[in-house]
Amino acid sequence: MERTNLFMVAEVDGEIAGLLMIIVPTWTDSAEITDLAVDIAFRRMGAGRALLDAAAEWARRRGYGSLWVEPRADNHAAICFYTALGFRLAGFNDRLYSNADHEYGKPTIYMHLELL
Helix, strand or coil: CCCCEEEEEECCCEEEEEEEEEEECCCCCCCEEEEEEHHHCCCCCHHHHHHHHHHHHHHHHHHCCEEEECEEEHHHHHHHHHHHHCCCCEEEEEEECCCCCCCCCEEEEEEEEEEC
């Protein structure tokens, strides 16, 4: 079972604006962002960037080589956000996120940010 290695929240004026979670699989030296969410009322105010910057610093201090994330290919806002912060396309999976056995998965983009 995987465990969460890092869980952070962003606050704006005392309210929780967003969260970020990371796991570090035992088979790699890279940290995976499993969840990054910013409440719609707080978007475009820097909370997502602050979370990602703090996560990158956390990972660097621990010697991880990169951060990686798997946004769905139809999540253009997320892909643009990660690209603007220096993430690069690393691959894709055309059936990763399926919610039922009878349903085809959605294409997913693999993106990574070099830390070293």
